[in-house]
Amino acid sequence: MPNLDQQLRFAPVSRVRAYERVVEQIEAAVLDGRLRPGEHLPSERELMVQFDVGRSTIREALRVLQSNGLVRSRAGDPRGPQVQPVSSGALEKSMTMLARASALSLTELVQFRMLLEGSANQLAARLRTPEQLAEMEAALEVMRAALDEGFAEFSRADVAFHETVAKATGNTLIQICGAVVRDVVVSLIEDKIAHAPDSRALMQTSLQHHANVLDAVRDGDGDRAASLARQSLYDYYAEYVPEDERAKLLPLLRS
Incomplete structure (x- = not known):
């Protein structure tokens, strides 16, 4: 030996x-x-x-x-x-570098976003103030108006809606992580989405989803708000994830 x-x-x-x-x-x-x-x-x-x-x-x-x-x-x-006061800038920079690293797949990023935004919606539905609900309603109206302005404007309005929801959680980490992962995921596939055969149909579907989320948040139904987030992200991104990896996203639709 x-x-x-x-x-x-x-x-x-x-x-x-x-x-x-x-x-x-x-x-x-x-x-x-x-x-x-x-x-x-x-x-x-x-x-x-x-x-x-x-x-x-x-x-x-x-x-x-x-x-x-x-x-x-x-x-x-x-x-x-x-x-200097300790800020979130260094964390955001480090997370962005990690999220953009080639070692992380689109599947992992979408999976994490489903987890994170589901939790954000759930907390927002239970913790939001009347003022924050009004901000979400205003953000949704901007999205609706942006339908006729093109995909770029609609995307900016979409981001603003998610930011208002994340802010309503009162959790800085959720806000930072959500922004970083959302930006990276969108940047990986934005060209494909922008040149989709019917991008307006995609925008209308997205708008309806956000309206449903807003209804759940308004009703204080955290479980429904979370489920809507996970299902919508799966529906929106699954086709861009390699087919043999989509099964990794499915457990999040059953929770």
């Missing part, structure tokens, strides 16, 4: 770079509240002393932190980089 040395081989690993440890500590201080938005980091020289590293390490760490939106440096400001 081969010994362990013969069975197992590990690849060499690179040493952790010092600037990454600097980034980790400053990020932790921001996220746990020890560094608050508007406050300034110590000067570059003081950071060198505290971290016991060279100037190039500190500058690389600050470059990464600024790229991630956690700090902002102003030329000539002697107080050091300023801590």
Whole structure:
């Protein structure tokens, strides 16, 4: 029997770079509240002393932190980089890169969108305010008016409707994830849809679906609103998904 040395081989690993440890500590201080938005980091020289590293390490760490939106440096400001409020921008950027990666198939993206928008509709039906319901009604009217303006205008109105529904959930992650996945899925097939033999019929079908969703949200029927979202997305996108992968979407129609 081969010994362990013969069975197992590990690849060499690179040493952790010092600037990454600097980034980790400053990020932790921001996220746990020890560094608050508007406050300034110590000067570059003081950071060198505290971290016991060279100037190039500190500058690389600050470059990464600024790229991630956690700090902002102003030329000539002697107080050091300023801590910025934590925003959703970095998350949205990372999710967009992941969603557009070739490793993710259209099937996976449509499947995730069915899950996400079903949940968004369900929450919106149960949590929406009268003001948010009025926003959805107004967005639907814009969609109806856009029928005669062409697919591009209709698509923009469609997105606005989904945004109002996502906003009604009160959940920032649902809003970000929904926007990212929706944009990527549409971009993958928008040319096919725009040049469909009867794009107006597609728009009219979509408009009716949104009207049905609005009725369910108005009635507070979360289960129906969720089911409508999943079924409509399947009907709209299934033909663009490889036939041998469509079965992966079907369980979402039965839940």
